[in-house]
Amino acid sequence: MTTNKKCLVALTGAGISAESGFKTFRDSGGLWEEYSVEDVASIEGWYRNPKLMTDFYNDLRTQLEKAQPNDGHKILAELEEYFDVRIITQNVDNLHERAGSTNVLHLHGELTKARAVNNENKIIDIGYRNMSYDEKDSDGELLRPHIVWFGEAVPAITEAARLVRSADIFAVIGSSLVVYPAAGLVHDLRSNTESFLIDPKEVQVPAWLNFRVIREVASKGVAIMRDELLKEIKG
Ligand code: APR
Numbered sequence: 556m557t558t559n560k561k562c563l564v565a566l567t568g569a570g571i572s573a574e575s576g577f578k579t580f581r582d583s584g585g586l587w588e589e590y591s592v593e594d595v596a597s598i599e600g601w602y603r604n605p606k607l608m609t610d611f612y613n614d615l616r617t618q619l620e621k622a623q624p625n626d627g628h629k630i631l632a633e634l635e636e637y638f639d640v641r642i643i644t645q646n647v648d649n650l651h652e653r654a655g656s657t658n659v660l661h662l663h664g665e666l667t668k669a670r671a672v673n674n675e676n677k678i679i680d681i682g683y684r685n686m687s688y689d690e691k692d693s694d695g696e697l698l699r700p701h702i703v704w705f706g707e708a709v710p711a712i713t714e715a716a717r718l719v720r721s722a723d724i725f726a727v728i729g730s731s732l733v734v735y736p737a738a739g740l741v742h743d744l745r746s747n748t749e750s751f752l753i754d755p756k757e758v759q760v761p762a763w764l765n766f767r768v769i770r771e772v773a774s775k776g777v778a779i780m781r782d783e784l785l786k787e788i789k790g
Contacts, residue, residue, distance in 0.1 A: 563638035564722035568645045570729020571773040574625040597705040609688035612700040620683035627773030628654035643715045668701035712736045719743040726751040
């Protein structure tokens with residue numbers, strides 16, 4: 556169905572879920588201060604110690620069941636009334652969906668899903684329950700969390716780049732833009748795309764991209780962006 560609404564693409568990172576109680580990765584006190592990335596978020600780590608990695612994602616999944624979307628997630632969902640909103644998220648939580656967003660593309664997988672170790676397209680919903688590290692599906696195939704780990708391809712990146720190229724409005728919300736290929740998506744922007752960057756800290760982006768920087772936490776920054784965008788529409 557085509558709409559005459561402008562296409563608003565949001566690239567979100569861990570920062571948008573910080574106010575929902577989730578640690579980010581690279582802030583002080585972040586997850587990568589507590590865990591070594593190699594041990595809990597790499598394909599080598601999985602083969603080295605699948606139980607440690609399974610427990611890591613079990614803990615995050617348990618936290619997710621209790622977490623709630625914050626205004627950052629909710630306002631993006633509400634903007635679907637005025638824009639064709641497409642979320643590209645690096646996050647593995649389901650807070651965008653639970654806030655009501657209907658177009659969410661997960662670049663790095665989803666906590667509430669598992670997949671066959673030997674078939675990345677064989678994906679099952681597991682909700683918020685724990686997995687065991689040697690869990691098998693009904694066909695006897697070994698399962699793993701449906702997460703894209705360091706050292707693995709990001710199958711959704713092609714679709715994500717297509718979305719960014721189609722964006723009339725683009726927003727980076729809560730990402731340090733240091734992990735590729737996600738961070739490289741800003742280079743797919745058309746030069747006339749109205750772009751926002753919402754983050755309480757400075758994030759390095761190429762100066763020629765001319766982002767409207769909103770130096771706020773997501774719940775406040777997304778509200779400011781919404782007010783500016785609606786003023787443009789309503790005059
Ligand atoms: N609101 C908005 N942004 C915030 C908030 C907040 N309340 N708190 C922190 N931030 C910002 C930080 O300033 C930082 O720029 O969110 C960003 C978080 O950056 P990272 O921790 O690097 O998270 P992210 O960019 O999502 O990491 C990308 O790295 O480890 C991998 O797969 C993992 O998807 C993740 C990827």
